Amino acid sequence: MPELPDVESYKRYLDATSLHQPIEAVHVGALRLLRDLTPQSLGRRLHGKALESTRRHGKYLFVRVEDGGWLVLHFGMSGRLRYAGSADALPRDGEMLLRFENGAGLAYLAPRKLGRIAWADDPADYVASQGLGADALELDEAGLRALAKGRRGGVKSWLMDQDSLAGIGNLYSDEILFQAGIHPRQAVAALDDAQFRTLARSLGQVLREAIEAQADPGAMPRSFLLPRREAGADCPRCGGRLDELRVAGRTAVFCPNCQPEAS
DNA sequence: AGGACGCCCTGTTCGC
DNA sequence: TGCGAACAGGGCGTCC
Numbered sequence: 001m002p003e004l005p006d007v008e009s010y011k012r013y014l015d016a017t018s019l020h021q022p023i024e025a026v027h028v029g030a031l032r033l034l035r036d037l038t039p040q041s042l043g044r045r046l047h048g049k050a051l052e053s054t055r056r057h058g059k060y061l062f063v064r065v066e067d068g069g070w071l072v073l074h075f076g077m078s079g080r081l082r083y084a085g086s087a088d089a090l091p092r093d094g095e096m097l098l099r100f101e102n103g104a105g106l107a108y109l110a111p112r113k114l115g116r117i118a119w120a121d122d123p124a125d126y127v128a129s130q131g132l133g134a135d136a137l138e139l140d141e142a143g144l145r146a147l148a149k150g151r152r153g154g155v156k157s158w159l160m161d162q163d164s165l166a167g168i169g170n171l172y173s174d175e176i177l178f179q180a181g182i183h184p185r186q187a188v189a190a191l192d193d194a195q196f197r198t199l200a201r202s203l204g205q206v207l208r209e210a211i212e213a214q215a216d217p218g219a220m221p222r223s224f225l226l227p228r229r230e231a232g233a234d235c236p237r238c239g240g241r242l243d244e245l246r247v248a249g250r251t252a253v254f255c256p257n258c259q260p261e262a263s
Numbered sequence: 264a265g266g267a268c269g270c271c272c273t274g275t276t277c278g279c
Numbered sequence: 280t281g282c283g284a285a286c287a288g289g290g291c292g293t294c295c
Contacts, residue, residue: 077288112272
């Protein structure tokens with residue numbers, strides 16, 4: 001679902017479709033998604049203004065509003081964006097709809113209503129107030145090592161901890177660990193030098209290639225786990241059978257042969 | 264501190 | 280075939 005590569009794709013999509021067009025109307029279809037905002041206050045902040053630029057940190061998208069602050073979007077597990085060139089092509093049941101003066105519009109869709117719509121005066125302040133860690137794409141091997149210092153518990157939980165590093169969720173933590181050949185329950189404290197090197201390289205490589213594929217598993221390399229991420233499927237590397245585990249309340253899919261459990 | 268668990272929510276898949 | 284149960288998972292709160 002929407003993890004770093006997905007949100008980066010939404011960012012590029014918004015950049016390509018929705019900037020520099022004054023907003024004529026704002027409709028919020030799911031009040032529960034608003035944080036410290038009312039539809040009225042959001043409408044006031046957006047009305048007559050254009051979206052100017054975007055930034056991403058982890059799974060959060062920040063959209064700069066002309067003469068104002070930043071619209072903050074989080075996509076939960078089902079959120080996405082859809083631009084429409086004309087009003088009648090806009091979804092009617094969007095969780096948030098921005099209609100531009102030229103008749104086009106941008107819809108924020110989150111059918112499971114687990115996302116978030118907020119407002120920030122400054123993205124860096126917002127990131128800090130949420131306690132988010134460094135963006136996962138910005139981390140190099142040294143940064144990863146520094147974050148791991150003193151960390152107890154398993155490596156998959158760590159990768160998914162947004163307070164430690166921001167952007168990685170269940171699916172991409174599986175992919176990164178698969179590419180690195182590390183078992184999801186491996187203790188962070190027990191990672192050796194070679195594993196850190198491999199983990200850092202896999203992390204960067206997986207995220208970059210996923211962004212290149214626009215977060216579409218079907219467009220990802222054959223060596224990736226994601227296109228066929230299910231227990232019982234063939235491992236893309238060794239051909240053995242993939243297995244699954246429950247880790248931190250999520251389903252981890254891995255290859256017992258390529259990602260052996262440390263003894 | 265970190266993990267197990269439940270909850271939010273709804274579209275999809277599963278099992279009888 | 281049909282219908283209810285289970286599942287999916289990001290984030291958060293609670294308990295241990």
